[in-house]
Amino acid sequence: MTARLRRLAVLVGFELRGLLRDRKTVVLTVLLPLLVMPLLVFGTRKLEAQRDEEDRARVFGYAIDERDAAWIAQALAEGLRALPELERPQLREVSRDDPTMDVSVAVGRDSEVATIELAYHGNVHQSRLAMEGMSRALAAARKGRVVAALHDAGFPGDPATFVVVTERDVASAIHRAGARLGTWLTPVLVMMLMFGGQLAALDTLAGERERGTLETLLTTAVDRGDVVLGKWLTVFVVALINASMSFLSLWAYARWGAVESLPDASIALTPSMWVWLALLCGALAWLVSAVLLAVSGTARTYKEAQLYVGVATLALAMLGAASLLGSLRWQLAFAFLPVANVSLAVREVLAGRPDALLLVVTIAVDLAVGGALARWVVRALHEERLIVGTVDVGTLRGEAALRRATPAWVAGTWAIFMLGALLWPGLDLRLQLLFNLVGLMLAGSLILALRQRVALRELWGLRWPNPWAFLGVVLGVPSGLVLVGGLARLLEPYVGMPTRMQTELEALFLGADLPLWQQLLWMAVLPGVCEELYFRGFLMFGLRDRLRPVARCLVVAAIFGAFHLMLSRLLPTATLGVFLGATRLLAGSTIPAIAWHALHNGAALGLSSVGDESVTFPAWAYAIAVVGLVTAFAVLWRFRQSVDPKES
Amino acid sequence: MTAAAVAVERLRKTFEEAGRGTVVAVDEVSFECRPGEVLGLLGVNGAGKTTTLRMLSTVLRPTSGSATILGHDLVRAPASVRASIGFLSASTALYGRLTPAETLRFFAEVNGVPRAEVNARVDKLLHRFELEAVKHTQVEKLSSGMRQRVSIARTIVHDPRVLIIDEPTVGLDVLAAASLLEAISGLRDEGKAILFSTHIMSEAEKLCDRIAILNEGKILACATLAEHRASVGLHYLEDVFLSYVREAKR
Numbered sequence: 053m054t055a056r057l058r059r060l061a062v063l064v065g066f067e068l069r070g071l072l073r074d075r076k077t078v079v080l081t082v083l084l085p086l087l088v089m090p091l092l093v094f095g096t097r098k099l100e101a102q103r104d105e106e107d108r109a110r111v112f113g114y115a116i117d118e119r120d121a122a123w124i125a126q127a128l129a130e131g132l133r134a135l136p137e138l139e140r141p142q143l144r145e146v147s148r149d150d151p152t153m154d155v156s157v158a159v160g161r162d163s164e165v166a167t168i169e170l171a172y173h174g175n176v177h178q179s180r181l182a183m184e185g186m187s188r189a190l191a192a193a194r195k196g197r198v199v200a201a202l203h204d205a206g207f208p209g210d211p212a213t214f215v216v217v218t219e220r221d222v223a224s225a226i227h228r229a230g231a232r233l234g235t236w237l238t239p240v241l242v243m244m245l246m247f248g249g250q251l252a253a254l255d256t257l258a259g260e261r262e263r264g265t266l267e268t269l270l271t272t273a274v275d276r277g278d279v280v281l282g283k284w285l286t287v288f289v290v291a292l293i294n295a296s297m298s299f300l301s302l303w304a305y306a307r308w309g310a311v312e313s314l315p316d317a318s319i320a321l322t323p324s325m326w327v328w329l330a331l332l333c334g335a336l337a338w339l340v341s342a343v344l345l346a347v348s349g350t351a352r353t354y355k356e357a358q359l360y361v362g363v364a365t366l367a368l369a370m371l372g373a374a375s376l377l378g379s380l381r382w383q384l385a386f387a388f389l390p391v392a393n394v395s396l397a398v399r400e401v402l403a404g405r406p407d408a409l410l411l412v413v414t415i416a417v418d419l420a421v422g423g424a425l426a427r428w429v430v431r432a433l434h435e436e437r438l439i440v441g442t443v444d445v446g447t448l449r450g451e452a453a454l455r456r457a458t459p460a461w462v463a464g465t466w467a468i469f470m471l472g473a474l475l476w477p478g479l480d481l482r483l484q485l486l487f488n489l490v491g492l493m494l495a496g497s498l499i500l501a502l503r504q505r506v507a508l509r510e511l512w513g514l515r516w517p518n519p520w521a522f523l524g525v526v527l528g529v530p531s532g533l534v535l536v537g538g539l540a541r542l543l544e545p546y547v548g549m550p551t552r553m554q555t556e557l558e559a560l561f562l563g564a565d566l567p568l569w570q571q572l573l574w575m576a577v578l579p580g581v582c583e584e585l586y587f588r589g590f591l592m593f594g595l596r597d598r599l600r601p602v603a604r605c606l607v608v609a610a611i612f613g614a615f616h617l618m619l620s621r622l623l624p625t626a627t628l629g630v631f632l633g634a635t636r637l638l639a640g641s642t643i644p645a646i647a648w649h650a651l652h653n654g655a656a657l658g659l660s661s662v663g664d665e666s667v668t669f670p671a672w673a674y675a676i677a678v679v680g681l682v683t684a685f686a687v688l689w690r691f692r693q694s695v696d697p698k699e700s
Numbered sequence: 701m702t703a704a705a706v707a708v709e710r711l712r713k714t715f716e717e718a719g720r721g722t723v724v725a726v727d728e729v730s731f732e733c734r735p736g737e738v739l740g741l742l743g744v745n746g747a748g749k750t751t752t753l754r755m756l757s758t759v760l761r762p763t764s765g766s767a768t769i770l771g772h773d774l775v776r777a778p779a780s781v782r783a784s785i786g787f788l789s790a791s792t793a794l795y796g797r798l799t800p801a802e803t804l805r806f807f808a809e810v811n812g813v814p815r816a817e818v819n820a821r822v823d824k825l826l827h828r829f830e831l832e833a834v835k836h837t838q839v840e841k842l843s844s845g846m847r848q849r850v851s852i853a854r855t856i857v858h859d860p861r862v863l864i865i866d867e868p869t870v871g872l873d874v875l876a877a878a879s880l881l882e883a884i885s886g887l888r889d890e891g892k893a894i895l896f897s898t899h900i901m902s903e904a905e906k907l908c909d910r911i912a913i914l915n916e917g918k919i920l921a922c923a924t925l926a927e928h929r930a931s932v933g934l935h936y937l938e939d940v941f942l943s944y945v946r947e948a949k950r
Contacts, residue, residue, distance in 0.1 A: 058809070062810055070795060267792050270759060271759060273783035273811045
């Protein structure tokens, strides 16, 4: 075992031992789940059974408009006779001003349609039941009268058996049970993980900070990253134990008959479903423990951490409840939304509709977000504000402060992008472009730069490059276009219909009958300038201290792909992002990347306007494109210009 | 002359504090501490002693200036610095739910003491600081004097060559404080370089080989007690200290 692993094992063992010695933690983590879940289920069922019994025995009060009394009373009597006994409501006629009246019935003035009014007397449930019972009775009466009328008119055969509608559910019992289980499993799991892990998490950083033991630990030889990892693993283990205890106890109680069998007990999981569920739940537990640790690590006091935990629980519960929204389709946009992605993925897996690609993206996203949060906590352990309550003036403003703020800023921008796409999908594309590109990207990075007093030329990389760099760009654009287009077509069978989407996108402009210069402005110039200043300018500048040039180029390209919010565009756009990032680094300037991006989009627009975008190039075209691309980067390399040693 | 174990050069720390604006907590202090020496940082509360020591223990990052501990740079090699020091201050507490034996074992292990040596090291320290009788009692149940003995044992469990000790006798009774000072004196005799901050004149007089007088973030003077006395012509350290501070305020 390496020294680092040994230290990590010591840290985790130490944390767990400390927690186990705290009776409060043991009770809340181990004993409480043994009682809470079964009690919750048992109590809920008991209450439901009691209410059903009361409802069956309840006599509902109804009032009839005097003018229609005879007609409605007769219809009601007919309907009640026609209904089977179990469906027959117990009704009692009362006057309109009687406080026990639940519903009143009247006949419409202009037509012979019975109108049922709900009369609420502080018990909506009771009034609704009364209304349903009344509706059933009147519908049965109406049906009886229709059948009688048809019979009287000489309808051949028995009108009651004419066009009989029967229901048949084509889903198997297992799938139905899976779908039901899938809707509530993640929300419950999120709550259990938050509940089970919070005590350990709050104690482990916020509590230690308050007691002064954190400073003791931070002055030992152990790395702060290892301190965080050790504590994270501890919270993860405790949260998992808590959640497992809850489910196991519920299962055991159900098996022993202490609570009624679970409604979804008929579900049968295949081995692959088990694997996916285990991976999804593991990723979720990983992320939830990271959230808890982040809350604990960034709060100055235990009390402050408790406050944040409430907010975090609410936020995660809302995300976890995505599975309850039946109308939400599982698509790439959601695969990038932490917690909600697991919620939808679990539902789909249990309903027997797993999509391997989306599952992998979901798990990767949650693990990555968990990792990013943990890194954030490591940084928080360097923050003097959190350790000793003071702030070094050197960290308040300037490039360092901007770099610290960059990841959160980009994550926020992406979240707004996604919310916008979800909430206003039909918004005019030009408005979307203006808001996203100019408002969020350009103005956002501008505001951050002004706030942190960073020179815009530095931030956006607006240095005049070696003119030969543009030769590289001119060579690279057609090659890049062919290769990116080829990649999109290669992926088309797996991830959707990029060309169709592209056509739809372009139709918005072509259909709008915009002049060419406007089309180029919206589709080529604006994205070229704004996206390059944001991704290859601001973002590459912001990540300079965290990542080496190649890693930075790849990470920024991946983020660039993710900002396009479509699985079909992720990889092709990210590939283009790699070309643009490499150009930015080699040229030492964002200007050639802007030129490349604008020319690429302009050329793609030109191809689509002549209807050639779906043409599949022959193999030799791709070979030429590869040669062209290599030549382009050879030129860029030959005339490279780096102003920062970290970029060379 | 022995090479300095701790070398501090124009170390500065400025804070931004709500309501106070920019505060210069430590203003370009420079000093050295050699093996087998106790260098005292003497100053009133808020003089910059704790901030200086926190920078040297890598808890805080200097705003400017530099410092090395056993040749390791504070900013460039903080992990190596931490591996070389033992840090004890009023703000470095112990884990209440651990016993003294577990505390020492834990800190020995995280500080990289080889596993084969851990038990022997722990037993030796428990014996040295007379903690054997309470070695299985949870720390939160010990008296403050006992706890401070556990703390000092924890600080040296990995046998660091440099000790940074910040006002260790705060809250201790006379006997416990005397016992602690004796222990620190013993560590000096073992050849450790010790930075010791205090605002108690008698402690500095008794323990420190050299005394740096800090006021409002600046070192006003750094010398042996005899040199200080000769410099200002006063005998008692309290008078010497006041003389320097009043001179600085003029």
